[in-house]
Amino acid sequence: MAYLPEALTELIHRLSRLPGIGPRAAERLALALIERDPTEVSALALALTDAVARVGHCPQCGCLSQDGADCRVCADATRERGLICVVESPLDSVALEKGGGFHGLYHVLGGAISPLAGVLPEDLSIAALLERVAGGEVRELILATNASPEGEATALYIRQELDELRERRLARGAEAITLRVTRLARGLPSGSQLDYADAATLQSALDNRTEL
Numbered sequence: 001m002a003y004l005p006e007a008l009t010e011l012i013h014r015l016s017r018l019p020g021i022g023p024r025a026a027e028r029l030a031l032a033l034i035e036r037d038p039t040e041v042s043a044l045a046l047a048l049t050d051a052v053a054r055v056g057h058c059p060q061c062g063c064l065s066q067d068g069a070d071c072r073v074c075a076d077a078t079r080e081r082g083l084i085c086v087v088e089s090p091l092d093s094v095a096l097e098k099g100g101g102f103h104g105l106y107h108v109l110g111g112a113i114s115p116l117a118g119v120l121p122e123d124l125s126i127a128a129l130l131e132r133v134a135g136g137e138v139r140e141l142i143l144a145t146n147a148s149p150e151g152e153a154t155a156l157y158i159r160q161e162l163d164e165l166r167e168r169r170l171a172r173g174a175e176a177i178t179l180r181v182t183r184l185a186r187g188l189p190s191g192s193q194l195d196y197a198d199a200a201t202l203q204s205a206l207d208n209r210t211e212l
């Protein structure tokens with residue numbers, strides 16, 4: 001690309017590092033951008049830096065939120081506080097929200113247990129999840145981790161941790177927790193990622209969830 005102006009080469013290089021954009025697409029995108037109205041491109045650049053600076057994770061559930069505030073789901077008083085859907089990533093909650101059939105809250109784990117990839121239980125927000133359950137308000141946990149070996153292992157690990165939490169409370173003489181633990185139904189293609197499933201498939205997996 002020695003024949004192109006340096007600034008353009010830099011732009012192509014930056015774009016090509018984004019997910020889903022190869023070198024050819026980056027080139028086409030960069031060329032289209034420099035042909036556009038400069039004010040429109042400035043607005044795009046501003047939206048980009050603004051979103052990166054302001055969007056983070058909800059302090060309650062880990063979903064995407066703005067300026068450090070609670071996310072829209074947690075802030076919505078009409079949502080069922082006793083029902084929590086446990087997902088691997090914020091994108092999974094976005095996929096479930098698109099279906100519109102879920103009225104509870106979320107808990108984002110931040111991944112799945114994978115010893116091969118060096119992801120251990122303590123790297124995920126499992127302790128925070130147990131704390132939410134120990135609060136006593138939660139009636140059902142839907143373990144909606146992916147239908148992959150890592151997702152299954154993570155769901156089972158959480159199941160065991162919940163059993164231990166229950167036993168510890170009983171041993172202490174604390175009030176017992178009545179908690180239903182379910183797993184999404186196997187309508188989802190095996191090994192698939194939640195955020196790639198279509199809304200109808202996700203909804204049926206949610207409706208037909210099974211006890212874990």
Ligand SMILES: [Zn+2]
Nearest residue numbers: 058061071074
């Ligand atoms: Zn939230």
